[in-house]
Amino acid sequence: MNILTFDVEEWFHLLDFDATRTEAEWGKYEVRIYENVDRILDILERTNTKATFFIIGWVAKTYPDVVKKIAAKYQIGSHTMNHQLVWQQRPEEFRNDVESSVKLLQDITGQPVECFRAPGFSIRKSEAWAFEILSDLGIKYDSSIFPAHHAHGGMPEFHSSEPTKVRYGAFVIKEFPISYKTIAGKHLVFSGGGYFRLFPYPLIKKWSKEHSDYLLSYIHPRDLDGGQPMLEGLPLARKFKSYVGTKGAAKKLEKYLTDFEFTDIATAAQRIDWNKTPTFVL
Numbered sequence: 001m002n003i004l005t006f007d008v009e010e011w012f013h014l015l016d017f018d019a020t021r022t023e024a025e026w027g028k029y030e031v032r033i034y035e036n037v038d039r040i041l042d043i044l045e046r047t048n049t050k051a052t053f054f055i056i057g058w059v060a061k062t063y064p065d066v067v068k069k070i071a072a073k074y075q076i077g078s079h080t081m082n083h084q085l086v087w088q089q090r091p092e093e094f095r096n097d098v099e100s101s102v103k104l105l106q107d108i109t110g111q112p113v114e115c116f117r118a119p120g121f122s123i124r125k126s127e128a129w130a131f132e133i134l135s136d137l138g139i140k141y142d143s144s145i146f147p148a149h150h151a152h153g154g155m156p157e158f159h160s161s162e163p164t165k166v167r168y169g170a171f172v173i174k175e176f177p178i179s180y181k182t183i184a185g186k187h188l189v190f191s192g193g194g195y196f197r198l199f200p201y202p203l204i205k206k207w208s209k210e211h212s213d214y215l216l217s218y219i220h221p222r223d224l225d226g227g228q229p230m231l232e233g234l235p236l237a238r239k240f241k242s243y244v245g246t247k248g249a250a251k252k253l254e255k256y257l258t259d260f261e262f263t264d265i266a267t268a269a270q271r272i273d274w275n276k277t278p279t280f281v282l
């Protein structure tokens with residue numbers, strides 16, 4: 001089963017870069033979300049593919065028409081209000097942030113928001129409290145766990161690489177962990193983001209076939225935007241990581257979605273027999 005997700009954010013929503021870290025900076029940059037989301041919707045239409053869109057509340061607040069357009073056909077989830085790392089927040093801050101994004105998305109779309117993804121997969125074991133808050137806010141499905149060490153978080157204790165029930169006290173959330181491949185000790189999320197742009201398509205195809213039981217892919221609108229400006233002041237390594245392959249990625253994604261069948265989290269959740277999935281107790 002292959003699941004396709006998008007994290008709907010602007011081209012400048014990079015983590016770990018002080019110049020674009022908070023909302024105060026976001027209004028001054030070129031707006032590219034309209035054409036970038038349209039590009040994705042066109043590809044999904046042409047390949048007849050379902051996907052789940054995790055949307056930053058700030059994008060929804062600033063461009064509600066973009067959210068309405070996506071929600072007319074696709075599943076919507078929250079990617080928090082202000083795109084801050086979970087482990088940099090106190091539980092009350094995290095609750096307020098997620099709650100405001102969920103309410104906003106529900107107000108705009110008229111649909112319940114049941115899915116969540118943390119920025120940078122930043123729910124670690126020490127942020128287990130986040131699951132209580134998410135559950136309390138009506139989130140049934142989470143896709144924030146990276147089951148290995150990761151620059152922005154990661155949960156190496158989570159050994160499952162398939163859909164899993166996460167239990168925290170009395171709360172249970174159904175988890176769709178991020179898929180990756182380990183090469184030379186590096187955990188590569190080859191089916192999305194920078195590595196999807198970087199690696200040649202035949203390799204992505206080969207590795208995807210190896211993950212035929214469960215593959216979760218995540219892509220940002222900016223990953224497919226070959227015309228985006230270069231953010232000033234980015235260190236050289238970040239420049240490479242953030243911009244490599246953006247010119248060819250839209251075509252690559254269309255080929256990927258033609259060769260493989262992907263679906264959204266809502267459909268996947270219905271197909272899964274949750275009585276047979278593992279349970280991870282936090």
Ligand SMILES: [Zn+2]
Pocket residue numbers: 007009079083118119120
């Ligand atoms: Zn993000």
